[in-house]
Amino acid sequence: MKTLIVYAHPEPRSLNGSLKDLAVSTLRSAGHEVRVSDLYAMDWKAVVDASDYGPEASRPLKVPLDSGRAFEAGTLTPDVLAEQEKLLWADMIVFQFPLWWYTMPAILKGWVDRVFTYRFAYGVGEHSDTKYGERYGEGTLAGRRALLSVTVGGLEPHYAARGINGPIDDLLFPFQHGILHYPGVEVLPPFVLYGADRMTDEDFPDIAKAWEQRLLTLESTEPIPFRRQNFGDYEIPSLQLKEGLEPAGRTGFGLHVRG
Amino acid sequence: MKTLIVYAHPEPRSLNGSLKDLAVSTLRSAGHEVRVSDLYAMDWKAVVDASDYGPEASRPLKVPLDSGRAFEAGTLTPDVLAEQEKLLWADMIVFQFPLWWYTMPAILKGWVDRVFTYRFAYGVGEHSDTKYGERYGEGTLAGRRALLSVTVGGLEPHYAARGINGPIDDLLFPFQHGILHYPGVEVLPPFVLYGADRMTDEDFPDIAKAWEQRLLTLESTEPIPFRRQNFGDYEIPSLQLKEGLEPAGRTGFGLHVRG
Numbered sequence: 077m078k079t080l081i082v083y084a085h086p087e088p089r090s091l092n093g094s095l096k097d098l099a100v101s102t103l104r105s106a107g108h109e110v111r112v113s114d115l116y117a118m119d120w121k122a123v124v125d126a127s128d129y130g131p132e133a134s135r136p137l138k139v140p141l142d143s144g145r146a147f148e149a150g151t152l153t154p155d156v157l158a159e160q161e162k163l164l165w166a167d168m169i170v171f172q173f174p175l176w177w178y179t180m181p182a183i184l185k186g187w188v189d190r191v192f193t194y195r196f197a198y199g200v201g202e203h204s205d206t207k208y209g210e211r212y213g214e215g216t217l218a219g220r221r222a223l224l225s226v227t228v229g230g231l232e233p234h235y236a237a238r239g240i241n242g243p244i245d246d247l248l249f250p251f252q253h254g255i256l257h258y259p260g261v262e263v264l265p266p267f268v269l270y271g272a273d274r275m276t277d278e279d280f281p282d283i284a285k286a287w288e289q290r291l292l293t294l295e296s297t298e299p300i301p302f303r304r305q306n307f308g309d310y311e312i313p314s315l316q317l318k319e320g321l322e323p324a325g326r327t328g329f330g331l332h333v334r335g
Numbered sequence: 336m337k338t339l340i341v342y343a344h345p346e347p348r349s350l351n352g353s354l355k356d357l358a359v360s361t362l363r364s365a366g367h368e369v370r371v372s373d374l375y376a377m378d379w380k381a382v383v384d385a386s387d388y389g390p391e392a393s394r395p396l397k398v399p400l401d402s403g404r405a406f407e408a409g410t411l412t413p414d415v416l417a418e419q420e421k422l423l424w425a426d427m428i429v430f431q432f433p434l435w436w437y438t439m440p441a442i443l444k445g446w447v448d449r450v451f452t453y454r455f456a457y458g459v460g461e462h463s464d465t466k467y468g469e470r471y472g473e474g475t476l477a478g479r480r481a482l483l484s485v486t487v488g489g490l491e492p493h494y495a496a497r498g499i500n501g502p503i504d505d506l507l508f509p510f511q512h513g514i515l516h517y518p519g520v521e522v523l524p525p526f527v528l529y530g531a532d533r534m535t536d537e538d539f540p541d542i543a544k545a546w547e548q549r550l551l552t553l554e555s556t557e558p559i560p561f562r563r564q565n566f567g568d569y570e571i572p573s574l575q576l577k578e579g580l581e582p583a584g585r586t587g588f589g590l591h592v593r594g
Contacts, residue, residue, distance in 0.1 A: 086384045089395035122381040122441045125345045136348035139433075140488065140532060174398075178513035179438060182381045182448050186441030212499060229399065233573040240471060240564060240574040242588045247509060249501060254437035273399060305499060314492040315499040328587040329501045 077108040077295060080166035084115045084173040084184040091227050091272055091283075096172045098284055099225070102291045111162055115183045121155065122186025128153055144194030152193065159191040168294055169222040169261065171251075174272070175229070178247050188255055197259040205313050211258050213304025218260030221299060224248060225287070227272035235270065244268055249329040253302055262299035301334040309334075336367040336554060339425035343374045343432040343443040350486055350531055350542075355431045357543055358484070361550045370421055374442045380414065381445025387412055403453030411452065418450040427553055428481040428520065430510075433531065434488070437506050447514055456518040464572050470517050472563025477519030480558060483507060484546070486531035494529065503527055508588040512561055521558035560593040568593075 081099055085092035096112070103110045113120075126133040130153070132146040146152045152160070163169065173180050180188075192198070197217070201210030209215075226248070228235065235244040244266070252263045267290050269275075269283060290297075303309045309321055322331050340358055344351035355371070362369045372379075385392040389412070391405040405411045411419070422428065432439050439447075451457070456476070460469030468474075485507070487494065494503040503525070511522045526549050528534075528542060549556075562568045568580055581590050 086382075086398070087396040116382075116384065120382075122445060123345075123375075123379075124435075124440065125375065137346040139345070139435075176383075176398075177444075177447050177451065178509040179444065181383065182441045182445030185436075185438065185444045186381060188436050189441050192436065231574075233575055236575060237586070238575040238590060240569055240576070240591065241513065242508060242591065246505065246587050247513075250437040250506060250509075254500065254506075310499055313490075315490075316492055316495060316497040317499070325584060325586070327496070327584070328505050328589065330587065331497060332499065332501065 077103070077168050078166050079103050079108055079110050079168040079170060079294075080162045081110065081112045081170045081172060082115070082184070082187065083112060084171075084181050084187070086116045091269070091275060091280075092172055092174055094280065095225055095227075095283075095287055098287055099170055099172065099291055102288050106292060111165070113159060113162065113187070115187055118155070120183055120187060121190065122183045124186070124189045128156065128190060140194045140199065144199055147193045147195045156190050156193070159187065160193075160196055163191070163217060163220070167220055169220060169256075170225060171222065172225045174227045175247070178241065180251065192255065192259070200259070207306065208313055208315060209305075210260070211305055212253075213257060213260060213302065214306060215258065215260035217256075220260070221262045221264060221294070222252075222256050223264045223290075223294065224251065224266040224268075226266055227269045229273045230270065232270040235268075246329050252300065253329070253332060257302045263302065264294065264297045264299050303332050303334055336362070336427050337425050338362050338367055338369050338427040338429060338553075339421045340369065340371045340429045340431060341374070341443070341446065342371060343430075343440050343446070345375050350528070350534060350539075351431055351433055353539065354484055354486075354542075354546055357546055358429055358431065358550055361547050365551060370424070372418060372421065372446070374446055377414070379442055379446060380449070381442045383445070383448045387415065387449060399453045399458065403458055406452045406454045415449050415452070418446065419452075419455055422450070422476060422479070426479055428479060428515075429484060430481065431484045433486045434506070437500065439510065451514065451518070459518070466565065467572055467574060468564075469519070470564055471512075472516060472519060472561065473565060474517065474519035476515075479519070480521045480523060480553070481511075481515050482523045482549070482553065483510065483525040483527075485525055486528045488532040489529065491529040494527075505588050511559065512588070512591060516561045522561065523553065523556045523558050562591050562593055 083096040100110050126137045129142040129146040130151050133142050173184050200215050203209050234241045237243050256263050317331050342355045359369050385396045388401040388405040389410050392401050432443050459474050462468050493500045515522050576590050
């Protein structure tokens with residue numbers, strides 16, 4: 077297995093840093109290839125601007141079109157090209173990050189904004205009245221799997237079905253479904269650690285054991301069964317879920333998970 | 336009315352730029368005070384790191400604690416202090432941004448990550464077994480209102496209740512509820528423009544009219560009735576919604592909206 081770990085935390089001696097280090101050592105010991113994109117160590121440029129598209133940048137700037145033109149011309153910046161190459165190399169992608177304000181840190185969002193260009197991650201395949209692209213289950217990154225490994229300051233009941241923060245599956249849906257499933261990645265159930273700010277060194281052995289177990293079973297773990305766009309579940313071109321497909325009472329993001 | 340506009344788009348001659356300009360001129364013409372945080376023009380630092388907390392940064396860095404210590408010591412960086420001052424000055428906050436990968440651009444997330452420090456936006460009030468802070472309807476920014484003005488590349492049905500991208504209200508929930516309602520801001524229903532990438536100059540007059548109408552009725556618009564944490568709807572300290580409060584069939588994020 078070829079694993080890319082995308083890691084976003086400013087402190088190497090953090091829980092996130094320890095989980096990233098453990099992922100590298102555990103996977104390598106098991107014979108897998110591992111590459112790491114340590115966004116803070118790379119001083120990753122988080123902000124999309126005209127300099128990303130060099131000679132392909134329009135005036136005025138058009139982010140989707142210009143990113144697609146630069147992608148097709150091979151003139152994206154070297155940092156972005158390197159990340160796209162790693163994604164194509166990988167068959168497993170692990171994201172290690174803290175949940176800040178109910179979503180990923182800005183540096184990781186900036187990795188998505190800059191690396192997931194038009195023609196690479198979206199705007200792929202035929203777009204017409206009968207087909208709306210290869211996306212949500214198809215696309216450039218099909219055949220790959222991903223896992224979010226997330227540390228959360230709050231407590232688990234606050235993220236449960238009736239918890240005040242909203243269910244963790246719904247909070248992660250825009251990342252898991254909208255960013256990863258969209259270009260074809262299969263997404264495994266996340267590894268979430270709650271109460272991270274209250275943990276001490278004494279808690280780490282149990283956490284490490286659970287994390288190792290997840291890492292060593294990545295290949296046999298069933299992905300979240302997100303519905304695929306072009307296989308009969310949706311009306312085209314309205315892209316609304318056909319009536320009657322969902323289990324009784326299911327609404328919202330959960331509609332887009334089968335079964 | 337004192338309005339702060341937080342604007343996040345790299346191109347001044349974009350739809351977002353035009354909407355921001357129109358908001359400034361419309362509100363000022365109506366006699367309101369307006370300040371703008373143009374994050375790209377300010378070259379806003381998007382990434383949280385130890386340099387944000389100067390002498391208050393621990394080794395190893397602890398983002399929540401260190402940000403709270405720097406806030407209390409008055410030693411946050413001048414750019415962050417300026418934004419906190421603007422938030423305290425404002426009674427209305429308008430966010431103007433494009434939806435990129437189903438959430439805000441990295442530069443705007445970085446504004447949240449850096450400005451919404453511990454002790455300013457969270458970690459406020461008594462935290463005990465009977466009270467879990469002043470949050471979700473109370474907090475430092477209570478008495479203020481906010482509005483998201485969002486441009487979306489995709490089409491409206493794709494963001495409807497059964498649309499493949501998920502309902503727009505759910506996609507915006509982590510921002511509207513998790514980031515804004517949390518420190519006490521009342522959130523107005525968003526102004527969302529779909530199909531933004533397909534719009535032409537000919538579409539703009541109608542858009543401008545709709546946007547002006549929203550801007551001139553901000554003070555009389557009813558906010559989204561998000562439930563408040565400390566007023567009887569939630570069990571303490573599990574912070575789960577009490578049984579029976581929700582309308583039949585409502586699940587997920589929608590549980591946290593009254594009525």
